Amino acid sequence: MNETLRFDVLVVGGGLVGSSTALMLARRGLKVGLFERRYCGAQASGVNYGGVRRQGRPAEQLPLAVRARRIWDRLPELVGTDGEFIVSGHLRLARSVADLAALEAYAQMANPFGLDLQLLSGPTFRRRYPWLGAAALGGSLCPGDGHANPRVVSPAFARAARAAGADVREQTAVTNIVYAGERFVVEARHDSGAMIEAQANWLVNAAGAWGNTVAGYFGESIPMEPIYPNMWVTEPLPYFIDHNLGVYGGGIYARQVARGNVVIGGGRGSGDGEYAQPLTETTRTVMRAACALLPRLKDALLLRSWTGVEGSTPDDNPVIGFSRTTPRLLHAFGFSGGGFLLAPGVGQVLSDLVVDGSTSTPIDAFSIERFGLARGG
Amino acid sequence: MTSIDRASMRRVVIVGAGPAGVRAAETLVAAGVVPVVIDEAPRAGGQIYRQPPADAGFARSKRTLYGMEAGKAGAVHSTMARMLPKLDYRPDTLVWGCGAGQLDTFHAGRERTVPYSHLLIATGATDRILPFPGWTLPGVYALGAAQIALKAQGCSIGRRVVFAGTGPLLYLVAYQYAKAGAQVEAILDTNPFSRQFAATPRLLRQPSTFAKGLYYVGWLAARGVRIERGVTLVRATGDKAVQAMTYRDGDRELTIPCDAIGFGYGLRSETQLADLAGCRFRFDSFNRAWLPERDTAGRTSVPGVYLAGDGAGIAGADAAEWAGRRAALAMLEDLGHRTANAQAHAMKLDRQLTSIAKFRIGLEQAFAPPLDCASHWPDDMTVCRCEEIDAGTLRRCIRGGEASEINRLKALTRVGMGRCQGRMCGAAAAELLSAEMGKPIAEVGRLRGQAPIKPVPLSIALMAEMDEAPDHLAAIPEHARDE
Amino acid sequence: MTINPSAASAGKPQSATDAPPQFVRLTEAHRKQVGLTVDGVAITALTGDTVLSAILLRTRRVRDTEFSGEPRAGFCLMGACQDCWVQLEEGTRIRACSTFVKEGMRVLTRPAGAVEA
Numbered sequence: 018m019n020e021t022l023r024f025d026v027l028v029v030g031g032g033l034v035g036s037s038t039a040l041m042l043a044r045r046g047l048k049v050g051l052f053e054r055r056y057c058g059a060q061a062s063g064v065n066y067g068g069v070r071r072q073g074r075p076a077e078q079l080p081l082a083v084r085a086r087r088i089w090d091r092l093p094e095l096v097g098t099d100g101e102f103i104v105s106g107h108l109r110l111a112r113s114v115a116d117l118a119a120l121e122a123y124a125q126m127a128n129p130f131g132l133d134l135q136l137l138s139g140p141t142f143r144r145r146y147p148w149l150g151a152a153a154l155g156g157s158l159c160p161g162d163g164h165a166n167p168r169v170v171s172p173a174f175a176r177a178a179r180a181a182g183a184d185v186r187e188q189t190a191v192t193n194i195v196y197a198g199e200r201f202v203v204e205a206r207h208d209s210g211a212m213i214e215a216q217a218n219w220l221v222n223a224a225g226a227w228g229n230t231v232a233g234y235f236g237e238s239i240p241m242e243p244i245y246p247n248m249w250v251t252e253p254l255p256y257f258i259d260h261n262l263g264v265y266g267g268g269i270y271a272r273q274v275a276r277g278n279v280v281i282g283g284g285r286g287s288g289d290g291e292y293a294q295p296l297t298e299t300t301r302t303v304m305r306a307a308c309a310l311l312p313r314l315k316d317a318l319l320l321r322s323w324t325g326v327e328g329s330t331p332d333d334n335p336v337i338g339f340s341r342t343t344p345r346l347l348h349a350f351g352f353s354g355g356g357f358l359l360a361p362g363v364g365q366v367l368s369d370l371v372v373d374g375s376t377s378t379p380i381d382a383f384s385i386e387r388f389g390l391a392r393g394g
Numbered sequence: 395m396t397s398i399d400r401a402s403m404r405r406v407v408i409v410g411a412g413p414a415g416v417r418a419a420e421t422l423v424a425a426g427v428v429p430v431v432i433d434e435a436p437r438a439g440g441q442i443y444r445q446p447p448a449d450a451g452f453a454r455s456k457r458t459l460y461g462m463e464a465g466k467a468g469a470v471h472s473t474m475a476r477m478l479p480k481l482d483y484r485p486d487t488l489v490w491g492c493g494a495g496q497l498d499t500f501h502a503g504r505e506r507t508v509p510y511s512h513l514l515i516a517t518g519a520t521d522r523i524l525p526f527p528g529w530t531l532p533g534v535y536a537l538g539a540a541q542i543a544l545k546a547q548g549c550s551i552g553r554r555v556v557f558a559g560t561g562p563l564l565y566l567v568a569y570q571y572a573k574a575g576a577q578v579e580a581i582l583d584t585n586p587f588s589r590q591f592a593a594t595p596r597l598l599r600q601p602s603t604f605a606k607g608l609y610y611v612g613w614l615a616a617r618g619v620r621i622e623r624g625v626t627l628v629r630a631t632g633d634k635a636v637q638a639m640t641y642r643d644g645d646r647e648l649t650i651p652c653d654a655i656g657f658g659y660g661l662r663s664e665t666q667l668a669d670l671a672g673c674r675f676r677f678d679s680f681n682r683a684w685l686p687e688r689d690t691a692g693r694t695s696v697p698g699v700y701l702a703g704d705g706a707g708i709a710g711a712d713a714a715e716w717a718g719r720r721a722a723l724a725m726l727e728d729l730g731h732r733t734a735n736a737q738a739h740a741m742k743l744d745r746q747l748t749s750i751a752k753f754r755i756g757l758e759q760a761f762a763p764p765l766d767c768a769s770h771w772p773d774d775m776t777v778c779r780c781e782e783i784d785a786g787t788l789r790r791c792i793r794g795g796e797a798s799e800i801n802r803l804k805a806l807t808r809v810g811m812g813r814c815q816g817r818m819c820g821a822a823a824a825e826l827l828s829a830e831m832g833k834p835i836a837e838v839g840r841l842r843g844q845a846p847i848k849p850v851p852l853s854i855a856l857m858a859e860m861d862e863a864p865d866h867l868a869a870i871p872e873h874a875r876d877e
Numbered sequence: 878m879t880i881n882p883s884a885a886s887a888g889k890p891q892s893a894t895d896a897p898p899q900f901v902r903l904t905e906a907h908r909k910q911v912g913l914t915v916d917g918v919a920i921t922a923l924t925g926d927t928v929l930s931a932i933l934l935r936t937r938r939v940r941d942t943e944f945s946g947e948p949r950a951g952f953c954l955m956g957a958c959q960d961c962w963v964q965l966e967e968g969t970r971i972r973a974c975s976t977f978v979k980e981g982m983r984v985l986t987r988p989a990g991a992v993e994a
Binding site: 434441446447449450451452453454520521530532533534535536538539542543544547548549550551552553574575576634635653654664779780781782812813814817818848849851 | 896897899900901902903904905906907908909923924925926927930934937938939942944945947948949950951952953954955956957958959960962969970975977
């Protein structure tokens with residue numbers, strides 16, 4: 018059975034970025050379609066660490082991060098669930114005096130954006146966090162940051178988009194896109210074999226780790242590599258980690274959910290661009306670091322590990338904004354592991370670009386033009 | 395990534411020292427190979443021929459422990475004992491992960507990586523569990539658990555035991571309990587006798603097994619043990635622990651006071667390692683489960699990975715021994731090893747395995763699990779006992795259109811996310827999805843194996859070792875920038 | 878404290894300690910005794926008993942669930958269901974059905990210091 022569809026905007030990719038974009042556009046009265054080749058929120062959006070975090074981002078990301086953070090407070094009203102979002106604060110740990118100095122410098126840069134970062138160290142820090150290992154000398158706390166459950170949040174945005182009138186199609190893989198006669202003509206195939214043709218005035222490339230496939234149709238692939246961030250989860254434990262934890266310099270991050278499980282992230286798995294598996298060597302390294310950071314976890318049982326496919330750019334910044342080659346084509350991909358907090362804000366920004374032609378949030382740093390000459394798909 | 399350039403490494407590893415693993419080892423040892431044999435248990439024998447702990451003074455004879463299977467059990471045990479000098483045997487060792495040609499193991503608090511070029515997965519089975527209200531009460535056990543309590547600990551699971559569910563194991567365990575002096579209150583078989591009768595022609599393909607089955611039932615009946623057939627299990631009740639089992643027979647509901655229940659509906663294969671090893675899976679309607687694909691010899695879709703025994707589909711202990719030998723012969727062939735009579739031996743095993751397959755069909759016919767159970771589960775019945783997720787939560791998610799396949803259902807409701815990783819609730823979740831969606835169970839998806847396949851403490855990372863062997867670890871990645 | 882398997886009782890269990898035992902030792906009772914502590918209480922078991930058996934030969938509860946607090950007493954006895962994890966006083970987690978008792982073992986079936994329900 019073949020179908021022909023007409024939209025104002027077609028969004029390619031049903032992760033959190035695509036779903037929030039579809040939601041925001043549908044709420045602003047546009048006729049929106051979304052094609053997702055598997056299930057909404059099942060890729061990076063659903064298997065990431067779950068940090069809802071402004072702290073630690075480079076300056077150019079902060080305006081977008083701040084805007085996105087405000088949306089997180091409105092999740093129940095927007096998508097019908099709070100997605101287990103907890104404003105736990107984000108504590109970024111220092112392992113050396115140099116780290117502490119770096120956190121100070123970061124706070125000076127970031128606090129004008131409203132992050133309210135507080136530096137702690139010394140005996141006050143030790144007393145406040147007796148459960149942190151000795152290697153943590155101090156840290157920077159962002160009280161308004163937190164964490165949520167990605168498995169629940171991403172599908173919720175897709176559902177809300179549907180409820181707002183967007184035509185969300187899962188198991189629908191895009192097979193070709195051309196821009197012809199002032200509109201985008203998209204061919205797609207449902208898992209059942211049914212073929213779909215959609216025409217849209219605007220196209221949003223929210224295809225995540227596969228964003229280059231879509232960008233390639235328009236001659237503007239970017240230097241993006243797949244990465245496979247490794248995650249683990251422990252059995253439920255008595256609650257003791259009251260912040261979302263990160264370490265300056267990276268390596269490991271950890272958060273404890275309301276049910277008591279501790280989610281730990283760090284290092285990389287292996288994969289082929291489509292599928293990924295955790296790596297034992299990574300498990301070994303990161304669990305060692307976890308035991309040092311959180312000695313109480315030493316005896317806790319690890320229940321399972323997982324990973325997913327994310328797109329990573331050379332400067333770890335996403336691509337957000339207008340295409341260089343094609344009118345009314347918007348890109349929003351390559352979030353390099355930091356997309357979870359940003360995605361609801363990106364949806365709003367993209368809806369600004371479609372409806373108003375511009376947005377008040379600075380996104381020049383994310384322009385696709387920064388990667389130089391166009392590359393073929 | 396494939397097994398890379400391992401031309402120089404020949405390392406055969408067997409996971410599981412039950413009947414399949416032991417016979418595979420025997421075949422390999424006879425050909426001059428020194429396999430690594432890894433087993434989670436402290437002693438060989440698997441579940442069916444499980445031995446009581448060593449050096450603890452257990453005195454029961456094999457006859458008492460294994461009844462009519464004493465000869466077979468003893469043979470497996472003594473074969474293993476004889477082979478010890480010729481094997482690298484690692485008991486009390488959990489294989490918790492697998493990938494890129496190496497196994498991740500855990501023994502005595504330490505993690506150890508074991509590379510392999512050829513891997514036989516003989517991980518056996520657990521009880522197939524379909525819940526009923528009250529099944530999480532203390533005193534309610536899997537049928538296999540009841541057998542282990544008696545065999546390996548000399549204990550009964552309770553003072554007044556009800557056995558329930560279906561399958562030949564039901565009568566065997568009840569018989570063993572009654573013989574050992576336990577009080578068996580009743581056997582509640584969800585299959586009517588007519589099904590067993592109709593299956594007789596197929597069951598007669600294994601006449602001695604069939605005769606044993608009849609013997610157990612006859613023995614129990616002669617001693618006045620209450621046997622109810624064609625019943626539905628309704629609920630277990632009790633204050634903090636089980637005190638009664640209620641069942642329905644026709645339109646009557648009857649309640650039996652008891653302090654222990656052992657129940658099960660046959661067995662389910664342990665397939666997580668095969669999954670992590672990259673094997674392709676196929677839904678097997680006969681086992682009503684997703685199973686790793688294998689050919690008649692036991693080769694999987696992954697070169698160098700083989701399967702044998704109940705871990706690849708339920709076929710019983712005799713079949714496991716044959717399949718273990720058969721897979722070892724395939725391994726030897728693939729290793730370029732020529733053994734005299736290997737082909738004749740393989741053909742004989744193939745014939746034996748084919749014959750038992752027909753018997754197995756008869757058993758499934760006689761002892762089918764209750765396929766319509768899911769629609770009767772009350773909303774407040776626990777489905778996932780680890781995470782305490784009830785049927786109502788699953789139904790709301792499915793009926794709300796949020797999940798139409800099992801991984802999405804797991805992501806949204808947490809079913810299967812607990813310590814047992816879906817072993818006890820996976821079948822139930824699939825049955826519920828199938829019933830709610832009106833889709834065949836083969837189409838609701840399958841839960842994936844994830845490492846660690848059983849829980850391990852974080853501290854395993856603190857003391858890790860690598861077997862002396864070519865180092866195929868991936869390059870240690872740079873630190874993550876993502877949070 | 879000497880624990881005798883209680884006579885068959887029709888009464889309801891009042892609390893974890895005066896509940897009649899779950900398991901019944903049918904045979905092999907001649908084995909060497911082992912002394913251990915469960916929740917601070919000294920008990921004896923026999924060599925070759927699992928921690929699960931040792932506990933259930935005395936009572937009907939091995940642990941409580943994290944979410945509803947309901948009692949559990951193991952289920953599969955073969956290390957598959959993971960419903961019998963308890964811990965040693967020094968912190969190590971042990972799966973009761975697959976861990977043998979050792980002389981002097983100090984087992985906790987609820988967090989140390991927790992009041993019995």
